[in-house]
Amino acid sequence: MSTEARAVHFPADDWGGGVHPYRVGHRKLGMWLFIVSDSLTFSALLIGYSYLRASNVWPTPFPFYPSIVFSSVMTFCLLSSSLTMVFGVSASSRGDKAAARKWILGTMFFGAAFVILHLIEWNHLIGEGLRPFSLPAHWVSTFTTSDGRLPSPLFGATFFTITGLHMFHVATGILYLGVVAARVKKLNHEDMEISGLYWHFVDLVWMFVFPLIYILSVDVGGHLAK
Amino acid sequence: MSAHVEEHFAGSNKLFTSIWAWLVGLTLIEIFLAYRPMPIHFMLTILLGLSIIKAALIVAYFMHLKFERLSLILTIVPMLVVCICLLFVFFPDSFRSAGLRYQFKEAPPPAAEEPEH
Numbered sequence: 601m602s603t604e605a606r607a608v609h610f611p612a613d614d615w616g617g618g619v620h621p622y623r624v625g626h627r628k629l630g631m632w633l634f635i636v637s638d639s640l641t642f643s644a645l646l647i648g649y650s651y652l653r654a655s656n657v658w659p660t661p662f663p664f665y666p667s668i669v670f671s672s673v674m675t676f677c678l679l680s681s682s683l684t685m686v687f688g689v690s691a692s693s694r695g696d697k698a699a700a701r702k703w704i705l706g707t708m709f710f711g712a713a714f715v716i717l718h719l720i721e722w723n724h725l726i727g728e729g730l731r732p733f734s735l736p737a738h739w740v741s742t743f744t745t746s747d748g749r750l751p752s753p754l755f756g757a758t759f760f761t762i763t764g765l766h767m768f769h770v771a772t773g774i775l776y777l778g779v780v781a782a783r784v785k786k787l788n789h790e791d792m793e794i795s796g797l798y799w800h801f802v803d804l805v806w807m808f809v810f811p812l813i814y815i816l817s818v819d820v821g822g823h824l825a826k
Numbered sequence: 827m828s829a830h831v832e833e834h835f836a837g838s839n840k841l842f843t844s845i846w847a848w849l850v851g852l853t854l855i856e857i858f859l860a861y862r863p864m865p866i867h868f869m870l871t872i873l874l875g876l877s878i879i880k881a882a883l884i885v886a887y888f889m890h891l892k893f894e895r896l897s898l899i900l901t902i903v904p905m906l907v908v909c910i911c912l913l914f915v916f917f918p919d920s921f922r923s924a925g926l927r928y929q930f931k932e933a934p935p936p937a938a939e940e941p942e943h
Contacts, residue, residue: 621895621897622894622895622897622898622901623894623895623898624894624895624898629898632898632902636902636905636906639906639910640906640909640910640913643909643910643913644913647910647913647914647916647917650917650920651916651917651919651920652920654917654920654921654924655920655921655923655924656924668857668860672853672857675853676850676853679846679849679850679853680846682846682849682884682888683842683843683846685888686837686842686887686888687839687842690837690839690842793890796888796889797889800884800885800888800889801889803884803888804881804884804885804889807849807877807880807881807884808877808881810853810856811856811873811874811876811877812873812877815856815857815859815860815873816860816866816869816870816873818860818861820860820861820863
């Protein structure tokens, strides 16, 4: 078999240079590697949170309103923003830059709604007395166990760290998409796909933060209201 | 974009809308489960299972990984899964440390007052 024929038939020659073994550009590959590293950051934080939760008396203070209603609407906003983002990337692949910009602006709208709702939720919890290293007094009295074990004051630290880091990613994503929307005519389709990858990753992280932080901290018996 | 990299974006808007509907539906199931009385371990297993399904749908369809080359998938996914599993090696210690912590049976005594100078 000639050298040229081997170059065509042997996949190993993909690594010889001059071709893309993953069939993606280097910037898109870079975004995938960033996403892998950021996934490990959030995984470490969520596992650390679970570790603390398993080794302490953990308060479950979230009422249906406002906490669960707000966090559910926020989840809906992020899922919808992912849909508008994928519509934008799809429009970009057809060369319809005007439609792509319209969908990106829709994505930014849902992202901004998420951040605003989240800040209102934070404000509510801070107003109740939650701080990074202390609980509101009525939470402590409600969630102290019958044998006198106090609830962990680290609830606030884990809550503000994990949701704060996620909110920072959403806010950064809104700025990133703003730049993409402004320069959509100059950018090529792969640039659009890369911004989409980042935005969907932000959505993906929330799919773990929402159940672990909010759903598992629901005040089912309404203990705080009593 | 380089001429070597072919432009492709598979999937229709109808497909993406149906994926979004699935994601919303699974989220509603999670919220419903939050108010069902069940052991925390059972609840955690179901919630994490649903979250992994949702994450897989997002990665496969919205992030388009399903339509990428197998070499890219095999480079990214197994490495991430193995690293996350390795993070769990610390986890059994959380159950041990729960039993080691000093348990306050009553309010701790107030600190001794400083003598006046």
